[in-house]
Amino acid sequence: xxxxxxxxxxxxxxxxxxxxxxxxxxxxxxxxxxxxxxxxxxxxxxxxxxxxxxxxxxxxxxxxxxxxxxxxxxxxxxxxxxxxxxxxxxxxxxxxxxxxxxxxxxxxxxxxxxxxxxxxxxxxxxxxxxxxxxxxxxxxxxxxxxxxxxxxxxxxxxxxxxxxxxxxxxxxxxxxxxxxxxxxxxxxxxxxxxxxxxxxxxxxxxxxxxxxxxxxxxxxxxxxxxxxxxxxxxxxxxxxxxxxxxxxxxxxxxxxxxxxxxxxxxxxxxxxxxxxxxxxxxxxxxxxxxxxxxxxxxxxxxxxxxxxxxxxxxxxxxxxxxxxxxxxxxxxxxxxxxxxxxxxxxxxxxxxxxxxxxxxxxxxxxxxxxxxxxxxxxxxxxxxxxxxxxxxxxxxxxxxxxxxxxxxxxxxxxxxxxxxxxxxxxxxxxxxxxxxxxxxxxxxxxxxxxxxxxxxxxxxxxxxxxxxxxxxxxxxxxxxxxxxxxxxxxxxxxxxxxxxxxxxxxxxxxxxxxxxxxxxxxxxxxxxxxxxxxxxxxxxxxxxxxxxxxxxxxxxxxxxxxxxxxxxxxxxxxxxxxxxxxxxxxxxxxxxxxxxxxxxxxxxxxxxxxxxxxxxxxxxxxxxxxxxxxxxxxxxxxxxxxxxxxxxxxxxxxxxxxxxxxxxxxxxxxxxxxxxxxxxxxxxxxxxxxxxxxxxxxx
Amino acid sequence: xxxxxxxxxxxxxxxxxxxxxxxxxxxxxxxxxxxxxxxxxxxxxxx
Numbered sequence: 151x152x153x154x155x156x157x158x159x160x161x162x163x164x165x166x167x168x169x170x171x172x173x174x175x176x177x178x179x180x181x182x183x184x185x186x187x188x189x190x191x192x193x194x195x196x197x198x199x200x201x202x203x204x205x206x207x208x209x210x211x212x213x214x215x216x217x218x219x220x221x222x223x224x225x226x227x228x229x230x231x232x233x234x235x236x237x238x239x240x241x242x243x244x245x246x247x248x249x250x251x252x253x254x255x256x257x258x259x260x261x262x263x264x265x266x267x268x269x270x271x272x273x274x275x276x277x278x279x280x281x282x283x284x285x286x287x288x289x290x291x292x293x294x295x296x297x298x299x300x301x302x303x304x305x306x307x308x309x310x311x312x313x314x315x316x317x318x319x320x321x322x323x324x325x326x327x328x329x330x331x332x333x334x335x336x337x338x339x340x341x342x343x344x345x346x347x348x349x350x351x352x353x354x355x356x357x358x359x360x361x362x363x364x365x366x367x368x369x370x371x372x373x374x375x376x377x378x379x380x381x382x383x384x385x386x387x388x389x390x391x392x393x394x395x396x397x398x399x400x401x402x403x404x405x406x407x408x409x410x411x412x413x414x415x416x417x418x419x420x421x422x423x424x425x426x427x428x429x430x431x432x433x434x435x436x437x438x439x440x441x442x443x444x445x446x447x448x449x450x451x452x453x454x455x456x457x458x459x460x461x462x463x464x465x466x467x468x469x470x471x472x473x474x475x476x477x478x479x480x481x482x483x484x485x486x487x488x489x490x491x492x493x494x495x496x497x498x499x500x501x502x503x504x505x506x507x508x509x510x511x512x513x514x515x516x517x518x519x520x521x522x523x524x525x526x527x528x529x530x531x532x533x534x535x536x537x538x539x540x541x542x543x544x545x546x547x548x549x550x551x552x553x554x555x556x557x558x559x560x561x562x563x564x565x566x567x568x569x570x571x572x573x574x575x576x577x578x579x580x581x582x583x584x585x586x587x588x589x590x591x592x593x594x595x596x597x598x599x600x601x602x603x604x605x606x607x608x609x610x611x612x613x614x615x616x617x618x619x620x621x622x623x624x625x626x627x628x629x630x631x632x633x634x635x636x637x638x639x640x641x642x643x644x645x646x647x648x649x650x651x652x653x654x655x656x657x658x659x660x661x662x663x664x665x666x667x668x669x670x671x672x673x674x675x676x677x678x679x680x681x682x683x684x685x686x687x688x689x690x691x692x693x694x695x696x697x698x699x700x701x702x703x704x705x706x707x708x709x710x711x712x713x714x715x716x717x718x719x720x721x722x723x724x725x726x727x728x729x730x731x732x733x734x735x736x737x738x739x740x741x742x743x744x745x746x747x748x749x750x751x752x753x754x755x756x757x758x759x760x761x762x763x764x765x766x767x768x769x770x771x772x773x774x775x776x777x778x779x780x781x782x783x784x785x786x787x788x789x790x791x792x793x794x795x796x797x798x799x800x801x802x803x804x805x806x807x808x809x810x811x812x813x814x815x816x817x818x819x820x821x822x823x824x825x826x827x828x829x830x831x832x833x834x835x836x837x838x839x840x841x842x843x844x845x846x847x848x849x
Numbered sequence: 850x851x852x853x854x855x856x857x858x859x860x861x862x863x864x865x866x867x868x869x870x871x872x873x874x875x876x877x878x879x880x881x882x883x884x885x886x887x888x889x890x891x892x893x894x895x896x
Contacts, residue, residue: 475855480862667873673866677859810874 154203156236157196157315160225160260161244162253163211164516164639166272168192169302169648170244171208174312191224193236198316207236213252215259215354216388226358229263230351240318241267242311247274247282248640250407254399255392257293258327262350266321267295268314275301276640281410289406294322303645327398329353332390357384418641425517428524435518442505443605444597450497457497458773461490480676484762488672491758491774492665495579500657502575506543507652511644515540520638529616530623532556535565539615542572543608544656546812550819560628564619566819567829570812571615571805573608575660576753580803581607583757587779588796603800610804668758671748675722675762682720690716722763736802736838737795737845739784746802753808794848798841806837 161167175194192208212222215229228234229241241260245253250271260267271284290297296314300307314321329350330337337349344352424430465482472478509515518540523533534556542549549569556562573581581604589600686693694712703711717723725747726740733743741763749756757774764777781790791799807813813826820826 473851473855475852477855477858477862480859666869670866670869670873673862674870677863 154205155198155239155315155318157204157206158228158236158238158241159206159208159244160241160256161211162213162246162249162256165211165244165246165249165253166302167211167244168208169645170242170270170272170300170308170311171206172647172651173302173305173308174204174206196312198312200316202316204315205236207238212256214256214392216358226354229260229265230354238265240315240321241265242270242315243267244270244272247271247277247284248280251396251399251403254293254402255395258325258395258398259350261294261323262325262327262329264323264325264348264350266318266323268298268311268318268321269293269295270298270300270307270311272300272302273640274299274307275304283408283410285406289402292326292402292406294324294326296321303642325350327395329391329394332387332394336387357388421641422517422638425514426521431517431521435521438509438514439605439608440597440601442502443608444601445505446498446501446601446604448598448601450501453497454494457494458490458775461486461493462773464490476680479680480673483680484672484676485669487761487764487774488668488675488758489665491761492579492661492668492754494757494774495582495754496657496661498578498582499575499660500653502578503544503653503656504649506540507649507656508644511642511648513639513641516638525616529620530561530564531568531616531619532558532561532565535561535619538565538569539572539612542569542574542615545574545576545660546570546572546809547815550812550815553819560623560626563628563820563825564622564626566816567622567825568615568619570807570809570829570833571611571618573611573804574753574809575656576809577607577611577803579754579757580749581800583775583778584791584796584799586775587791588793607800607804610801614805667752668755671755672758672762675744675748675759678722678725679717679720679763682716682723684719686719687716690719717763734785735845736841737792737798737849739781739790741781742790742799746808750808750810752811753803756803794845797848798845801844802837802841804837805833805840807833 159167159171171192171194174196194206194208196204196206198204207228209225209228210222212225215226228236228238231237243253243257243260245257257267257269269289277283284299286297286299298307298311298314300311302308330341337353340352341349425434465486468482468486469478472481506515509518519533519536522536526533526535535553538549538553546569549572550566553562553565553569556565585600585603589603592599594602681687691712694708694715698708698711718727722744723740726744729743729747730740733740733746738746741760744763745756745759748759760778761774764774764781778791779789782788783790783792783795807830813830816826816829817823
């Protein structure tokens with residue numbers, strides 16, 4: 151039987167830790183959450199030499215073991231708790247060859263915890279560009295470990311790293327810096343009071359400002375024979391500790407690392423000068439956004455049409471092959487169109503994440519954060535708010551979680567409250583189908599009107615977020631200090647494997663996360679649309695036949711009238727008619743009303759709902775788009791989805807708080823129902839008013 | 850007979866869908882994971 155060891159990947163942000171994780175685990179990885187909190191947990195399995203299996207855990211990026219955010223707490227909690235099932239047998243500290251000095255601070259702290267540690271120096275392929283030379287033997291001796299010089303980009307050194315992990319028992323657990331020298335007397339007392347505990351572990355527990363779930367801080371205060379220092383003194387000692395560590399690192403690197411600045415070919419400074427320029431920076435960013443939206447439209451139209459017609463054919467095929475009956479109808483009119491309504495958007499969502507991932511991987515996204523900080527600050531947001539606002543284009547839930555690294559509570563709260571305005575991927579299906587129906591296909595300066603509309607909607611969402619942040623900044627009376635630090639990673643050619651894995655993971659979570667809800671809602675909706683109370687529904691055939699007996703209608707036409715009559719008197723028809731008076735001024739009929747109500751579970755349900763409602767009772771092979779285009783306004787006549795009602799719907803979805811999961815996460819992050827309740831009421835009311843004005847002006 | 854089976858399948862599917870949605874949005878009470886206090890656990894109080 152092969153044995154399994156726990157390996158923790160630890161490192162500063164932007165050291166390529168995730169690339170190392172991908173190189174070690176390949177596709178054998180899963181993403182979840184740490185229990186009780188919403189920090190993302192990435193883990194995977196790696197086969198090592200000699201039949202050893204490794205359970206690899208990719209810990210959140212951290213600069214040191216002095217936690218200042220929830221993400222960083224996760225790292226410390228794990229390293230301080232030997233009872234944790236994920237407690238590492240060996241730690242791999244991933245560092246970047248260009249930032250060794252800063253990266254080694256974390257390394258020396260982990261060594262003090264006496265965990266066998268391998269130092270993986272990544273991005274070694276850049277050493278010749280930067281004129282860097284490392285004396286590995288000397289560094290191994292001074293840092294008391296084994297070093298793997300790796301390049302995930304070139305796939306170099308991964309086998310050596312695997313070999314070192316396998317032989318982790320041979321690694322020294324001796325610390326390389328003696329932290330207790332910063333105050334010998336204090337540390338001696340600490341050692342005497344807790345003879346069975348690791349000294350550095352105790353020090354970390356005492357000096358952290360946070361309470362660790364698994365480590366009992368009160369244990370230290372409860373000992374009468376030992377009185378710890380005041381908070382100010384502890385902070386002073388922490389600073390002394392950091393200085394001591396950097397002295398050691400400087401001395402080590404003085405001999406172990408040489409940098410020949412003459413041979414360094416640095417393109418970075420030149421690129422930064424342009425990409426973060428106060429005029430060119432914004433213009434380039436705007437141009438990149440335009441390109442992205444244009445490409446989303448141009449590249450995905452062929453696969454989308456293919457998927458749409460495939461699902462229409464599948465519905466038809468199911469009806470022909472399976473025996474007639476309620477279950478066949480559920481499959482052909484409920485489940486298949488409902489699922490088709492989500493699968494169709496895979497190409498566009500995959501392309502969107504492809505671009506976002508390329509921008510992140512290349513290092514450009516950090517420049518955007520820096521660039522936007524100048525604007526954000528004026529609206530009461532932090533430069534760090536850009537990260538949630540940009541990741542909100544995927545989903546507001548992880549974006550709201552990403553606000554945890556914003557130190558100021560006021561800025562964090564404002565970011566949490568305004569992030570749902572950003573155009574998330576769940577809005578994309580709604581936008582795409584409505585734009586396709588109401589915006590003409592022409593072009594302006596080579597850019598299609600449809601792509602420009604989509605970009606405009608993204609900008610409206612971003613504008614609404616920033617505008618409401620400005621108002622909240624004036625309204626909220628919370629005092630807090632603020633600062634902004636962002637690391638500018640080097641520019642890199644994106645790694646295909648990393649980009650592909652990101653696209654795969656994000657698309658998968660979109661399809662399967664939303665897919666299950668859509669499938670369930672499609673089934674319930676089909677049921678509500680196919681059954682109804684009273685004689686009007688049960689005797690629909692008789693009623694309609696009698697009503698049109700004098701008109702000599704063809705059988706097909708008569709069947710359509712019966713299906714329409716049944717739908718109107720079904721459970722869903724009755725509910726839809728009940729809410730219709732409230733939505734009619736916005737240009738919507740009761741069917742759109744049902745889709746809006748059901749999409750409160752998740753916005754993307756809107757298209758699936760309409761696909762299901764329009765499919766019930768229909769025998770024709772039709773695509774979702776054609777069905778929607780064929781809908782007639784029951785009062786005014788003409789297409790139901792016209793320019794006025796389409797724009798009204800787009801604006802409604804741009805502003806409405808149509809996501810139960812987001813409300814739940816806001817409650818969890820703010821620890822109160824007050825804030826999600828404000829969000830729901832204010833955003834929905836604003837969306838209603840804007841949609842109403844738009845329809846009334848455009849109709 | 851075929852109609853009866855199809856209707857049964859429909860009602861099972863609808864019931865499962867409703868249960869899933871109720872569970873997803875927290876309407877159904879969630880089972881609490883049992884918390885062992887045995888020695889060796891983090892909060893056993895022995896260490």
